[in-house]
Amino acid sequence: MSTATALQYAQENIYTHGESRRDTRELPFDGNGKLTADAQARRCGEAALKIKEFLLNAPQKLDTERLAHLLDVYREYGHEPAIVLRARVFERLLRKKTLFLDDNPLVGSVAGCPAGVYVYPEYGTDWVLQELEQPLVSHLGEVTISDEEKELLREAANFFKGRNAEARARQLSEQLLGFNPGKFVQAGLFTETAPYTIGAGTVDYEDFVRRGIRDVVREVEERLKSVPRTAKNSGRIDFYRAVLISLEALADLARRYADLAYTEALRTEDPVRKAELLDMADVCRHVPENPPRNFREALQSWWFIHLGVQIEQSGCGSSPGRLGQYLEPYYRKDKAENGITAKHAEEWFKCLFVKILEYGYYQGQIVSRMNSGHTGHTINLGGLDAAGRDACGELDSVLLDTQIALQTIQPTLTILYHDGLSEDFLLKAVELERTGLGQPQWMNNGIIMERLYARHGRNGITLEDARNCINMSCVGTGVAGKTVFLHENGSFNLAKCLELALHDGRDPLTGHRIGARTGDPRNFTDFERVFRAYSQQVEHLFATIRPFGSLSNKALGDVVPPPFRSALYSACRESGKNIFEGGARYYLYFVISSAGIDVVNSLAAIRHLVFEEKTITMDALLQAVDADFEGYGSVRQMCLKAPKHGNADPGIDALARRVYDTSMDNFRKAEESFFDGHIANIEAYSLSIHNYFGLLTGALPSGRLARTPLTDGSVSATPGTDVKGPLALVNSAAKAIDTVKYGSNHFNMKFHPSALAGIGGARKLLSLIKSYMDQGGSHIQFNVVSSDTLRKAQESPGKYRGLTVRVAGFSAYFTRLHKGVQDEIIRRTELNFR
């Protein structure tokens, strides 16, 4: 029902009150003059669609309001300990920031305007000052900013210059290590972590929603009271003070929204909107302070808590965790008492999804290139409960329905796969896969649990905690509500290590000598020498940057410790320590390594061409590589034809495993531990880091040209090099990496929808997923090939050589079809191949 018709009903209802014989189920109001659940759900769905459309076209807007408050607070409270100072910043924003309501009955936004994003100069100012002079560009296009706002940004950047986390990390590094990361970053070896805000992984939403903030405030007040007043304890006391300031501020924000909704309700002429606004005000007065009374309040409470996390620090990687499963009790109660339905829940989830879709951040071009705007909001479905049973609830299915209907790029859905998931649920997941959205992603629940035992054995992980595992970002895994998500360093480029090995430690593009002297490869007499040189570079470079990573986290803890985020972990509240002091129960403390497959393919080419077939000398190969293959077309063809990862070739599969094992061994050799008892890990995935590092990496023996993208994921094939079909690729991907030792793996697979047609296609996809997991694969996601992709394949067939079209009794590679036939397949693809 549109708003206009609802209004008409409403007016009729008012005029004919007490007389109407109309079926009351069609009226938007119940006996108490409140909107019926049906009417409200319809409005939810309509609002979500409208907002989604708006967001798809809206440019991100830098909201500089934060900067004015930030400067004021630092000037006023500069004398306070950092943790309290940070709480004051949080408090000021939540009490003063501009609020607005849109059509969404789920209330609250990070910034003061639609599609607004914050800047955090207290983390790093280099990029701000450098990029101020050029147009600010994010993944969504140009970020708009007025001259006046630009001036404010400049003022803030200048204020924080020298006293931000990035500067602090570099000062510490100069003092303690004599190490300056500048050349290493320029050469594209790694990225720093201090200058950039990151997401929270996952905080204990379940506990907070259930208890309400008031109860947590009481708990913290008790803890504060019982701390003996000694000098030794002053840090804990400061922490509790900061936590209380932050929690009260969030409760205040909800009340401000309640007031705003109430004020707008008084102003509006539309009786339906008035009733809706009054409900919104009522809900915001109740949560997140108190335990929710129904499903809607639980959802609103969740969003307020999440909003707090994001306002304190916007960044990529904030998973709602098993959202459906911990909201399930509210839903069931609401269903039993008030008759709400799955459809109602779906419409409310749509409201949440567009809230998450609106969320964004801007942190300069490096981050924009690395993340492509991914915000890592991953909702987990499936998995096991504490007793080891299938944990799926009804809302897990509703979340799939929501995404099938709405199709938003954020949040993403992850299925924690195990063999006990029900057939209906799995088939619905495939239905979502068919939309071509690239969701859900599939993760191996058993492997994640093993991984948590391996990572947290020394932290005494319990079986219940291991079973409560989740994907907490893009592919990083941890324990729901207990694992903190921190980068040791941002990301690390394995392909650069190989480049350095091939140039005796000198980066060919910048000329910086950042690697170890491993010798002139022209003198290497066998492949083992090449591999050893590569391995030595990895060892040397991890040993160089890992201590810097520890200091970066020290600097973050010194300059920007987060009180609110820390308060959401029970172990931090118990210990009175924030997350940078090791206060949490478990840590996912990591560096992202990427371009492993480019190393594998390059080493495979060297082994094959120089040492086995001896078709080219190392000297000739390096000349061609150094010339970016210009004038060496035939050498490049040899390189491209050499064996590649993704074709179930046992020799290459073993080489891939060796490359990854070597990385991990060398990572471990640097005895670096920032948090006592918590170990750091390598996460092997890409976001779009492969694009960013690709711009800074020279030509490779795999045949890849300089300054072009590296390979995505960590076990995906380089585009166009998997020519033995999807199953060969799946087998190679499952074998390429030790998915238990590694924090994650990342596998993107392309499918033409012809392979997924019908229920038979669905079951085949499911058995493919199972077979991958049976071999130890831990992550897989599918890009169901779109007609756009096929058009690209028409234009550059070389990159899409493996793309097959499956029809009974017939097989062909797409790129080998006639143009007319290709066009026909594109048309059929648009019809979803039914």
Place this chain on the structure above:
Amino acid sequence: MEHLTGIIYNIQRMSTEDGPGLRSTIFLKGCPLRCLWCSNPESQSFLPQLLVFENLCSGCGRCAAVCPHMAVTAKNGRYNRDVNLCRDCGACASVCPAGARVMSGAEMRVEEAMRVVRKDELFYRNSGGGVTFGGGEPVCGGEFFFALLEACRNEGYHVCVDTCGCCPAEQFSRVPALADLILFDCKHMDPEAHRRLTGRGNRLILDNLREALNSGVPLRVRMPLVPGANDSEENIIALAALLRDFGRDEVDVLPYHAFGSGKYGALRRELPPFQSYGPGKLEETLAGFARHGLKAVLPSEAFGA
């Protein structure tokens, strides 16, 4: 039997419509029929052949440099071949960097083929899949085909044979005992029409079909559905009558598609004189099956449950 060799032109891993589950389809080269609509024209000859995909040619000219038969032709910066001079030796394919020249068909030993097949056994197990023999006409692969079939059986794989039925009765009669499933193509019921469309009559084929149906082996009758060639009412009635004798009321239909036309070009052959079904036309034709008591099943639905 291990030493036997045959010509295989493709082992397609992850076939999804040639039997239940995820399968590897072994395509044997060579077929006695010459169906006008054939979507795999390279499968007809029993010998390896060169395919030239002119659209992929990068114009490097390496083929011309190595061709021992002077069969490479050039036009507008792209290279092709003179089919009268080309001997399908494959010298050019081995140097073509763009993959525009590829050899279709390679001699393989039983064990070589089995090595490829074994790679996906986990997928067979999890999906209830296995191995399908296609072609060409696989039964015409003779002892090599039977050795490969037996090797698959010995490994416990579900084995399916996709046949046109045009092969000597003595050979064909061995198949039902060895296969777990037969996909049997029925192209036309009228002998003369069959000869016109495929180059041969259908007596042998129908005899083999009856024998297979009597044997009790699981079997699905398949019909390539070609507009204007075999989708007439009379043909559907005749097929329905034959199947009714065996208590069957279902046929798998494979609607004609032009996806093979690139391969006709690659062989420098004329394109088949058919158009695929336009919007609504297929539904109309399938309704004709229903009118005569035959349920027409599309490939994506054939192995669903």
